[in-house]
Amino acid sequence: MILPPRNASELRLLDTYGRVATDLRVSLTDRCNLRCSYCMPPEGLPWLATPAVLTDDEVVRLVRIAVERLGIEEVRFTGGEPLLRSGLVDILRRTTALEPRPQTMLTTNAIGLARLAEPLAAAGLDRINVSLDTLDRTRFRELARRDRITDVIAGLDAARDAGLGPVKINAVLLRGVNDDEAVSLLEFAVEHGYELRFIEQMPLDAQHAWSRETMVTREEILARLATRFTLTPDPTERGGAPAETWLVDGGPVRVGVIASVTSAFCGACDRTRLTADGQVRNCLFARSESDLRTPLREGASDEEIAELWRIAMWGKKPGHGIDDPGFLQPDRPMSAIGG
Ligand code: SAM
């Protein structure tokens, strides 16, 4: 095994292509109360057994090691559905008290957010992304297989009122299902002061039903938006951000597209991922993981864990390889990795 150099990189998660991971995505659970068709099947998935899932203390310890020893500056909690994690507010309170304090974000379907937005903000949450793919109640019920759109809308309002702005909305467009809603979703976002980002559908669904032919591309999304809005490239520095952004009708409102498939941004990737069962993934599309839970439970020191994490990131591939003829989807779906 080739090990990362032990000098300048010691406090960083460096890979062999010179990228440094400063953004940690933590999945708090693989469970979910929706069944979005592009994510999981109607019957759900075989969930992780409770003993396999990191405890709150274990999550906090790993985030602390990442922040104190590995240069992590941003932490995003996700899932599955992170609001289902009963210890979420406490985990947030403890991880936002770390030094240096990480910027802390949450990606959620917003079911239960109307009740939780204030406690989350009080615990230190900085910003939030809410997933909403359609504004039509019937379509929502078909797409997410649950009749919960009113909870999502109430959650969005509560997040804004709790000061978690700018609240971002994530939307995935599916051909023949909701791809006619690009304009209305942006109108809704503009009207309510949310920042909308479209995500190209990725081959990360549990059913392996993704196909390039039916995927709605960045170009199509922009063409649809152009029928109603004037979009100009956002002059703000993009950095490692996955979303390419545009000013809407001259600004200040912006809209983004995360074109992971047709315009990959792997060269600027600054992310590392931790699954709910304590595995480090150096890429969403990685075909292997590095186990931190076992050493953690066997008494490894902070430095030993940090070293395992560095080694895991050192082996990161240059890109996701979706265009390679031999591309294989990762064994775990998005909901189990942490989107
Ligand atoms: N349950 C939370 C939610 O939906 O926001 C957090 C987890 S979810 C996996 C995170 C994000 O991944 C959501 O915005 C969702 O729309 C997106 N997502 C899930 N499956 C996807 C896929 N196959 N392609 C692109 N985005 C996907």
Ligand code: SF4
């Ligand atoms: Fe659940 Fe999020 Fe997947 Fe929808 S996208 S099924 S809300 S994990």
